[in-house]
Amino acid sequence: MFSTTLGARRYALWSGDSRTSPLPGTMARPMRDDSSLGLRGHRTRRPAPTRAARANRSPAASGGPTLDAWRSTSRTTRRERARRGRRREDARAHRRPGRQRAAHARGRRRSRPARTRGRHRGTRVGARGRTLDPVPPAEAATGTNSGSGARGMRALARLMAGASTSEQARRLVADRRPDVVVADCMTPAPLRGALETGTPTVALFHTFGAYWVDTFDGGATGRILGMRGLRPMGLWAQCADRLLLTDAELDPAGGDARLSGTWTGTTEVGAGPLPRGTRPRILVALSSSSWPGMLPVYRRIVEALAGLPVDAVVTTGGVDLGGELAAAPNVEVRGWAPHAELLPTVDLVVGHGGHSTTMKALAHGVPLLVLPVNPTADQRLIGPTLQSAGVGQWLPKNARPTAVRDAVAALLDDTALRARAGATGRRLRGLPSGAEVAAERILAAVG
Incomplete structure (x- = not known):
């Protein structure tokens, strides 16, 4: 959640991933993780029996329970004690020392500027000339950057549907009193908490609407969330607006009445092609989030x-692949590289089907070969969608090197497909900025 002012108004943005914000560059600084919000899964663990306890000495002498007492403690009792420990931990986290309380109060006072008619200094947003002032955040909740693999998935699950997340979100919104809340559509628990405050709430959708309607809500995830009273479609319907940060023409659900939202257009920025050499250039970019089997x-x-006969650059996004990725004479391997600088010089992108990478490539007019690496995400939808639109092709991630080689060669030789990708790039670059459209819709939600 990010709190800002826009003109004389204050806004709160809550997202499982700050990269989905429609207002890039508006966060003053990353909000600190606060375990008091209950989103990091902190537990008060009972210590293992000590050597003295194993010798059946008294608890007072050993500093821990005896072995007999440990074994006789029921599972229910241990869980209840853990819950009480977590409540005490939350209470201690809220009781800041005096110096911290003073600093927190100063931050709170700075974060609530007087509502005046004067111009605020800040970043220009939207066609109406509104300005945005970053506000120092007092508290924050983030659950998706708490590690990778299974640990990261557990953190995301807590953020999406944690038992206390809705209440924590409700209290945070009530405390900060924003004029509007912007929430990631895939975090239904915070979304419900924000809606319960009566504050106008806008849901952000950061990939094709077909994924949210047919897979996320219509699949197993939606059914499980529904059992917890968090059915996504029902919560989305209560929002003041639903902003789909993608292209309606490419989205298989473009204009779908079930979402009744606003397709803002992509927030990715593209550029026309730059002069290049005689050999085709290829950019390989799979997910920047770790997933098993990527190496x-x-x-x-x-x-x-x-x-x-191509030159290629492979960017791994700094992901720990669990082993060495050897380069080749015509293939360079990098950890990080600015895609915005590389894309105007390449002829093809080999990617995983992530929405951001896909739309960034298309905004530059570059076709794609997609190998979905995460079967639970939107990648399995995006690959076939690009192939149906005639701007790319997809293969399963376990495709043999010969199949990948044949697909790359076919895409480079398909002049009609490359022309369609170039036309798509020119069309996307000619549309209004999706970020500005989203900002205007957020302003409209305030009324």
């Missing part, structure tokens, strides 16, 4: 490209 996919892609 073999990378290795097969490198092997496929090594046998073609």
Whole structure:
């Protein structure tokens, strides 16, 4: 959640991933993780029996329970004690020391500027010339950056549907008193808490609407959330607006009445092609989030490209792949590289089907070969969607190097497909900025 002022108004943005914000560059600084919000899964663990306890000495002498007492404690009792420990931990977190309380109060006072008619200094947002002032945040909740793999998935699950997350969100919104709350659509628990305050709430959708309607809400995730009273479609319907930060023409659910939202257009910024050499250039970019089995996919892609008359750059996003990824004479491997600088110089992107990478490539007029690496995400929808639109192709992630090599060669030789991708890029670049459209809709939700 981010709190800002826009003109003389204050806004709160809550997202499982700050990169989904429609107002780039507006966060003054990352909000601190606060375990008092109950979103990091902190537990008060009972210590293991000490050596003295195993010798059946008294608790007072040993500093811990005896072995007999430990074994006789029921599972229910231990869980109740853990719950009481977590409540005490939350209470201690809220009782800040004097110096921290004073600093917190100063931050609170700075974060609630007087509502005046004067112009505020800040970042210009939207066609109406509104300005935005970053406000120092007092508290924050974030659950998706708490590690990778299983740990990260558990953190995301707590943020999406944690038992106390709705109440914590409700209290945070009530305390900060924003004029509008902007929430990630895939965090139904905070979304419900914000809606319960009566504050106008806008839901952000950061990939094709078809994924949210048919897979997220219409699949197993939606049914499980529904059992907890968090059915996504029902919560989305209560929002003041639903902003889909994607292109309605490419979205299979573009204009779908079930969402009744606003397709803002992509928030990715593209550019026209730059002069390049005679050999085709290829950018390989799979997910910047760790997922099991990515290293073999990378290795097969490198092997496929090594046998073609192309030059390629592989960016791993700094992900720990669990092993070494060897380069090839015509394939360079990097951890991080600015895609905005590379895309105007490449002829093809080999990616995983992430929405951001996909739309950024298309905004530059570059076709894609998609190998979905995460079967639970939107990647399995995006690959076939691009193939149906005639601007790309998709293969399963376990495709052999020969299959990848043949697909890359076919895409580079398909002049009609490359022309369609170029036309798509020119169309996307000619549309109003999706970020500005989203900002205007958020202003409209305030009334």
